[in-house]
Amino acid sequence: MNQLTRFFWFCSGANFSILKRTPTESNKYFGIGATVFFTGVLAALAAGYALHTVFQSLLPAVLFGMLWGLMIFNLDRFIVSSMRKKERAWAEWKLAIPRLVLAVLLALVISKPLELKMFEREINRKLDEKKTEFIAQSKANLAKGFPEIQELESRIETLKTEVSEAESFRDQLQKEYDAERFGEKTSGTSGIVGLGTNAKKKEQQLDAAQIALNTLRSRNQVRIDTLEAQIREFMALRQAEFEKQQPGIDGFDGLAARMDGLSALTSESSAMALANIFIMLLFIAIETAPIFVKLISPRGPYDELLELHEEKVKLFKGEKWVIAKGESDARVGYFQDTHFYVTDLKKEKTNRKNRAESDRELANWD
Template sequence: MKQLTRFFWFCSGANFSLLKRSPTESNKYIGIGATVFFTGVLAALAAGYALFTVFQSIWPAIFFGLLWGLMIFNLDRFIVSSMRKKENAWGEWKLAIPRLVLAVLLALVISKPLELKMFEREIDRKIDEKRTGFIAESKLNLAKGFPEIQELEAKIDTLNAEVLDFEKYRNQLQVEYDAERFGEKTASTSGIVGLGTNAKKKEGQLDAAQVTLNELRVRNQVRVDTLEAQIRGFVALRQAEFEKQQPGIDGFDGLAARMEALDALTTESSAMSMANVFIMLLFIAIETAPIFVKLISPRGPYDEYLELHEDKVRLFKDEKWTFARGESESRVGYFQDTHFYATDLQKEKTNRKNKAQTEAEISKIESDFKS
């Protein structure tokens, strides 16, 4: 229990020695530390899931998820530990506002991957709908990209229609021939029963039409087979092109795609939108809870000890600075005095030397002039 308490103290960023001197503050900082710790755990889980959708591998997701969780934990710990309880409440709020903004941003980042996980089934359904639409669109575009298939199919339809039309003509001759044999009176028959001249004539026309029909069927079937072979070649090319696009369609399951699907779901469903907002608010509340605890809690013994310790350090620094400045000023004064004295003495020696040299030169000139 003691180790767990010290761990949560560490998570809260509190000073152990000062907390031991103020035991009434222990529970408050245990609560703050636990909030910071579990926020880091949630951040690690959220990042791990988000990165798993990116890498599609568990080990990189675990590694980077733990790294992200430690970073969020360190940021939260810094935010909480850097806050100080002041006598002025407005001063505390001014210091807390930037930290609250950062905490809200962190909460938004942490909550989004967990939202994706919570609504995973609905998102999967939406992504399947998207994939179906992409497949239909891809096939439509590929169909437009291969107009030769439609042209060849049109030629096949023309050849088949030609055979059908001639079959109709041949069937019409069969009807007229039967009517002539059985004595049915029509516009093209004589109405005499039996195989007369007209019946034999129509029989000859029917036989010729049947021969022509057989030849037409064989000839058009050869053409149809050739056209169908060409169509199969173009269909194979179209299928190969579709198979090139298929991995991209099947792989439409990344983080951006899931966020887009979640956005579409929240737009379509008010219930989904409300649930999304509530989850986001929950994480904002969790992330900002340690800051608000520090803001609303009264100034306690730990804060007094901490301020006293920091004031002592500040006073010690001022003392050291004053002492160091005094020593420095003393050394500078001594240097200036000795330096200026040495300089004046050197100037005097130089003047004496120059004066003696000048007098010697004048004496030499005068002696040379007299001689």
């Protein structure tokens, strides 16, 4: 338990030596550190899921997720540890506003991948609908790119229509022949029962129609088989083009596609939009909780000792500065005094030398 407490103290950015002297502050910084730690854990999970969605590989997702979690943890720890309790509340809030803005931005970044995971089933269904639309659109575009298939199919339908018309003509002759044999009175029959002259004529017409039908059917079937072979060739080319596009359609499962799916779901369903907002607010609350704890908590003994320690450092710095400045001024004064004394000696020696030379020159002239 002691190790766990020290770990969460470290997460809160508290000074151990000062915190040990204020046991009443232990629980507060324990809670702040735990919040910072679990925020980093959530950030690591969110980044890991996002990277797994992008790369579809476990190892890079785990490594980058841990790196991202450590970065968020370090930022949160810095934000919390850099805040100081002041005597005036407005001074604290003024310093906390930039940190709160940064915390909200981090919460939005962390919450989005986890929202995608929470609504994964609904997003998958939306992505399947999108893939189906893409497949239909791709097939429609490919169909426009191969007009030969429609032309060949139209020719096949024309040949089949010819056969159907010939079959209808043969069936009509068959009905007239049967009516003639059985004595049914119609506009085209005599109404006499038996195989008379009219019945034989009808039979000859029926046989000729059957032979023509068989000939037409055989000829058109050959043509149809040829046309269908050509259609299969074009369809094979079209299928090859579709298979080239298929990996792109199947790969429509990235992070941007899922975010687009989530956006579509929230626009279609008010319940999904409300749930999405609540999840976002939850992560914002988690991310900003350490800052608000620091802001709303009263100024405690830890803050007093920390401020005392910082003030002592400032006083020590001032003392060192005064001492260093005094020593520097003394050295400068000594240098100036000694430097000017040496300069005066050099000037006196030069003047004496010049006067001696002048005296010698005057003596030589005399």
